[in-house]
Amino acid sequence: MARRKPSPEENPGKQPSFEEALLELEEIVAAMEEEQLPLEELVARYEKGSKLLARCETVLASARKRLQTISAKTAAETPDAPDESPDEDDDEPAGRDAGTPDEYDDDDDIRLF
Numbered sequence: 001m002a003r004r005k006p007s008p009e010e011n012p013g014k015q016p017s018f019e020e021a022l023l024e025l026e027e028i029v030a031a032m033e034e035e036q037l038p039l040e041e042l043v044a045r046y047e048k049g050s051k052l053l054a055r056c057e058t059v060l061a062s063a064r065k066r067l068q069t070i071s072a073k074t075a076a077e078t079p080d081a082p083d084e085s086p087d088e089d090d091d092e093p094a095g096r097d098a099g100t101p102d103e104y105d106d107d108d109d110i111r112l113f
Contacts, residue, residue: 016052018059025052 016024028049032042 015055018056021052021055021059025049025056028052 028045031037032045037045
C-alpha cells in the first residue's frame with residue numbers, strides 16, 4: 001500500500017519545500033482571483049500566501065548564496081583562468097553600450113540568477 005505524503009498542515013513543525021510552497025501559493029492566488037470568497041477567507045488566504053512567499057524568498061536567497069559560494073570557490077581553485085570583469089564584454093559590437101536593448105536581439109532566455 002502506497003503511503004501518502006503528509007501535508008504541511010498535518011506536520012506543522014516542518015517547512016514545505018520550495019516546490020510545495022510555490023505550488024500552494026499558486027493555488028491560493030488562483031482561488032483568490034477566480035472564486036467569490038468571503039472577506040475572512042480572503043484575509044486568511046492572503047496571510048497564508050504571505051508566509052509561503054516568505055518561505056520561497058528564503059529558499060531562493062539561500063540557493064543564490066550557495067551558488068555564489070560555489071562560483072567563488074571554483075574561481076579560487078582555477079587561478080590560471082582568464083579574469084573577466086563584468087564590464088568587459090567582447091561580444092558587443094563597437095559603438096554600442098553594453099546593456100542597451102538591441103532591436104534585433106532575439107535572446108529571450110529567462111535568467112534566474
